[in-house]
Amino acid sequence: MAKVFSVDEVKAHSKPDDLYIIVHGDVYDLTQFKNEHPGGKKILERVAGKDATVQFQKYHKDSVLDKYRGKLQVGSLEGKAPAPKAEAPKPAPVVAAPAKSVVSSAKKEESVALEPFGDMIPYGDPAWYQSYHSPYYNETHVALRKEIREWITSEIEPYVTEWDEARHVPDTIFKQMGQRGYLAGLLGVKFPVEYTDRRVASVPAEQWDHFHELILTDELSRTGSGGFVWSQIGGYGIGLPPVIRFAQEPLKQRILPGLLAGEKRICLAITEPDAGSDVANLTCEAKLTEDGKHYIVNGEKKWITNGIWADYFTTAVRTGGPGMGGVSVLLIEKTSPGVSVRKMDCQGVWSSGTTYITFEDVKVPVENLVGKENQGFKVIMTNFNHERLGIVIQCNRFSRVLYEESMKYANKRKTFGKKLVEHPVIRMKLAQMARQVEACHNWLENIVYQCEKMGTTESMLRLGGAIAGLKAQATTTFEFCAREAAQIFGGLAYTRGGQGAKVERLYRDVKAYMIPGGSLEIMEDLSIRQAMRVHKALGMKL
Numbered sequence: 082m083a084k085v086f087s088v089d090e091v092k093a094h095s096k097p098d099d100l101y102i103i104v105h106g107d108v109y110d111l112t113q114f115k116n117e118h119p120g121g122k123k124i125l126e127r128v129a130g131k132d133a134t135v136q137f138q139k140y141h142k143d144s145v146l147d148k149y150r151g152k153l154q155v156g157s158l159e160g161k162a163p164a165p166k167a168e169a170p171k172p173a174p175v176v177a178a179p180a181k182s183v184v185s186s187a188k189k190e191e192s193v194a195l196e197p198f199g200d201m202i203p204y205g206d207p208a209w210y211q212s213y214h215s216p217y218y219n220e221t222h223v224a225l226r227k228e229i230r231e232w233i234t235s236e237i238e239p240y241v242t243e244w245d246e247a248r249h250v251p252d253t254i255f256k257q258m259g260q261r262g263y264l265a266g267l268l269g270v271k272f273p274v275e276y277t278d279r280r281v282a283s284v285p286a287e288q289w290d291h292f293h294e295l296i297l298t299d300e301l302s303r304t305g306s307g308g309f310v311w312s313q314i315g316g317y318g319i320g321l322p323p324v325i326r327f328a329q330e331p332l333k334q335r336i337l338p339g340l341l342a343g344e345k346r347i348c349l350a351i352t353e354p355d356a357g358s359d360v361a362n363l364t365c366e367a368k369l370t371e372d373g374k375h376y377i378v379n380g381e382k383k384w385i386t387n388g389i390w391a392d393y394f395t396t397a398v399r400t401g402g403p404g405m406g407g408v409s410v411l412l413i414e415k416t417s418p419g420v421s422v423r424k425m426d427c428q429g430v431w432s433s434g435t436t437y438i439t440f441e442d443v444k445v446p447v448e449n450l451v452g453k454e455n456q457g458f459k460v461i462m463t464n465f466n467h468e469r470l471g472i473v474i475q476c477n478r479f480s481r482v483l484y485e486e487s488m489k490y491a492n493k494r495k496t497f498g499k500k501l502v503e504h505p506v507i508r509m510k511l512a513q514m515a516r517q518v519e520a521c522h523n524w525l526e527n528i529v530y531q532c533e534k535m536g537t538t539e540s541m542l543r544l545g546g547a548i549a550g551l552k553a554q555a556t557t558t559f560e561f562c563a564r565e566a567a568q569i570f571g572g573l574a575y576t577r578g579g580q581g582a583k584v585e586r587l588y589r590d591v592k593a594y595m596i597p598g599g600s601l602e603i604m605e606d607l608s609i610r611q612a613m614r615v616h617k618a619l620g621m622k623l
């Protein structure tokens with residue numbers, strides 16, 4: 082049990098070799114820590130024995146305490162009120178919608194506002210977190226949101242900067258993703274109960290839908306690190322769906338339980354030094370042996386997320402003639418002789434393990450063919466909508482994080498005698514960020530709802546154009562917000578770590594979202610070309 086102090090008792094610890102301070106009513110012993118304090122020891126000695134809450138808030142985000150509390154807190158002041166949790170106070174009488182599935186328009190009376198959640202900064206969270214009415218969410222979504230946010234706040238967020246600098250997230254975190262059932266819920270398909278006994282604590286498997294997946298990815302992205310998110314789902318979220326949809330049953334039985342549990346890792350290997358968004362041009366070749374039992378694979382793959390840690394590579398290879406009709410997909414195993422991986426040094430997403438892979442005479446059993454020979458393009462295409470929606474969710478939360486961080490900072494930092502937020506030029510930046518984030522999120526929810534209703538084939542055929550347009554929108558919003566947030570934070574966004582850590586990191590991560598998964602230019606073009614094709618079939622009259 083932590084000790085209870087009076088103000089006078091804390092005052093007695095006001096020497097450099099016996100240095101206590103008070104922050105938010107909690108008492109910290111900084112006697113040893115002062116020597117390693119990044120802000121210097123003298124500044125701490127000046128507030129020794131005192132309440133330093135105001136000074137602390139000026140130089141740090143409160144989340145710094147999540148990391149150091151365990152090590153430094155020795156007690157609390159007498160009469161201190163318990164700290165507020167992630168859930169905000171309840172201002173209005175609101176109830177969650179029934180857990181029946183997404184509420185239909187015919188049942189308008191069920192579409193009631195959900196309870197407020199989070200910090201209630203305007204636009205700092207999606208509208209349904211801030212007691213707006215929504216037709217999309219029910220109590221299972223509410224429960225999942227709470228479950229993930231608690232985990233991220235206590236076990237992930239305090240360490241993200243450290244992991245990014247180390248360019249590696251501890252393997253235990255990915256294992257937890259498996260144990261918590263999150264990995265099984267990230268595949269754009271119904272919860273795969275036939276291959277795993279892992280379950281998400283707050284959502285019955287049979288009720289799992291696309292909005293749960295949205296919430297999961299969105300909350301992971303609140304960490305403000307593309308590297309962290311990609312370290313967990315960057316390879317998995319695009320490497321595994323083709324296997325679960327198109328691989329042969331014995332292969333699935335063999336590898337899925339380990340992958341869904343977070344014990345094994347997988348990635349998607351399509352891009353090559355000379356083939357990115359123009360997938361049909363890839364050259365990595367796979368030749369069938371004369372006995373028809375193996376493929377022999379030779380070639381290179383570049384910019385492969387998580388490749389360095391992967392046990393399996395869902396790999397696009399050329400088995401036939403030129404163009405898309407000669408492409409197949411093979412599951413290649415890391416243990417096969419001839420596979421080598423080299424980590425690449427990139428501008429952003431540092432902890433995501435971007436990798437260069439070479440395949441030299443790698444022998445792959447024909448049982449590892451995913452889909453049919455020379456029909457790999459269909460396998461790849463089926464993946465695109467899910468991959469791009471994942472990118473959109475991440476980008477939009479990153480944009481929101483940039484806005485939220487800016488809003489908080491603009492409300493505490495003073496220049497020329499005023500808070501930043503009191504300068505119209507800064508409010509204009511915040512307004513421009515918020516309106517783009519909100520527009521993007523509303524389009525996103527609409528598209529996710531269509532995925533939920535249409536199913537895989539129809540959504541693949543009909544939504545490709547809109548999802549490409551949405552990716553273009555989300556990535557340009559992200560780029561805009563990174564630039565504006567950096568201007569608001571000034572020098573703090575130019576240095577790594579500290580209060581501007583998320584802004585500086587996300588600024589570096591932008592291009593990792595704007596180039597892969599279909600570059601901005603290709604997305605904009607596709608959003609019109611593909612939509613025209615679909616609408617021609619729907620009877621478009623020009």
Ligand code: HEM
Nearest residue numbers: 109119120124125128133136137140141142145149579580
């Ligand atoms: C529990 C007490 C404290 C802890 C755990 C702590 C921890 C830290 C950490 C980790 C940083 C690096 C930047 C960051 O991650 O935000 C930092 C920077 C800093 N801290 Fe503290 N600190 C504490 C109290 C204080 C107090 C009371 C003051 C002022 C009186 C202070 C002044 C500063 C300054 C000036 C910086 C440098 C900020 C910059 O680079 O812009 N700290 N502190």
